[in-house]
Amino acid sequence: MQDVPTTWFLLLGAILFTIGAVGVLVRRNILVMLMCIELMMNAVNLTFVALGRELGSLTGQVVVFFTIVVAAVEVTVGLAILIELNRLYQTADVDEVAGLKG
Amino acid sequence: MIEMIQHPLFWLVAVIAVLSASGVVLSRNAIYSALSLLANFIMLAALYLMLNAQFIAIVQVVVYADAVVVLFVFVEMLLGAVGRIPVVERLTPHLIVALVVGFLIMVIVGSVVYEVPIGGARGSATQQAINQAGQVQVLGMTLFTDYLLAVELAGVLMLVGLVGALVLTHQWRRERGIRVQRANREGMPSASAGANRSSLTGNRS
Numbered sequence A: 001m002q003d004v005p006t007t008w009f010l011l012l013g014a015i016l017f018t019i020g021a022v023g024v025l026v027r028r029n030i031l032v033m034l035m036c037i038e039l040m041m042n043a044v045n046l047t048f049v050a051l052g053r054e055l056g057s058l059t060g061q062v063v064v065f066f067t068i069v070v071a072a073v074e075v076t077v078g079l080a081i082l083i084e085l086n087r088l089y090q091t092a093d094v095d096e097v098a099g100l101k102g
Numbered sequence B: 001m002i003e004m005i006q007h008p009l010f011w012l013v014a015v016i017a018v019l020s021a022s023g024v025v026l027s028r029n030a031i032y033s034a035l036s037l038l039a040n041f042i043m044l045a046a047l048y049l050m051l052n053a054q055f056i057a058i059v060q061v062v063v064y065a066d067a068v069v070v071l072f073v074f075v076e077m078l079l080g081a082v083g084r085i086p087v088v089e090r091l092t093p094h095l096i097v098a099l100v101v102g103f104l105i106m107v108i109v110g111s112v113v114y115e116v117p118i119g120g121a122r123g124s125a126t127q128q129a130i131n132q133a134g135q136v137q138v139l140g141m142t143l144f145t146d147y148l149l150a151v152e153l154a155g156v157l158m159l160v161g162l163v164g165a166l167v168l169t170h171q172w173r174r175e176r177g178i179r180v181q182r183a184n185r186e187g188m189p190s191a192s193a194g195a196n197r198s199s200l201t202g203n204r205s
Helices: A006-026 A030-055 A058-091 B006-024 B029-049 B054-082 B097-114 B126-131 B135-143 B146-168 B172-187 B190-204
Strands: none
Touching: A006 A030, A006 B006, A006 B097, A006 B146, A030 A058, A030 B006, A030 B029, A030 B054, A058 B054, A058 B135, A058 B146, B006 B029, B029 B054, B054 B135, B126 B135, B135 B146
């Protein structure tokens, strides 16, 4: 029995990325949009690890490690901005936050 | 034994991952979205285990499934408890545009993944070599020799993120500004324009 082919992992990553992208476009709740961005990041991480295994390189895993670090910081700052926005606008709907609209 | 059940296991995990990802997008309640996200993260950790990336799998569980989801749920509770976040929302009318864009992304990425053969130089870190030396040892050696500068910069980045989040959410700046305004108003009740301007600059400093 062989290993699971790398192409399947790549296709799964593509599907997960698409779901995340559609989620960012469809949902208007900032919290859920942040979650969908996390989904997309995870799909890319999966691609990195799968290709790293295929090519016999550890760089894929190293890049995923740094991506996880950056994603953690991104979530922290994003949620802080969300709390501040909630203080200003009393809503989590991005369509209501139109202070810069001309 | 593990080799024998690997393919059905992959399909099971993949289907659960896709379903939970759809759950993040489709569920109306944001708490359910967060819980679906948790399921998705754990399924991805299982996929990393299948790819022989044990360290990444553990980091995925510890950082994503633990810290990030807890942060999401905590913020949700924090804002939802005050009752200002509408937890239930409708799906927006430009759904069709989003679906078309998603379909295009899927077609482009999927065809590239499916058609283009995986090329490039094969490295020396094969499964056997990694398993012989130990996964975490090999990864740690790579991280702390070739990527040492990046590791240090990641530490600095986390510090900056921590300080940034604290500065963004902390209230003392606003309270001091209000105090300065009140002091100005009480000190000079008649000269309103001058007091306002000084209170504004006082706010900013």
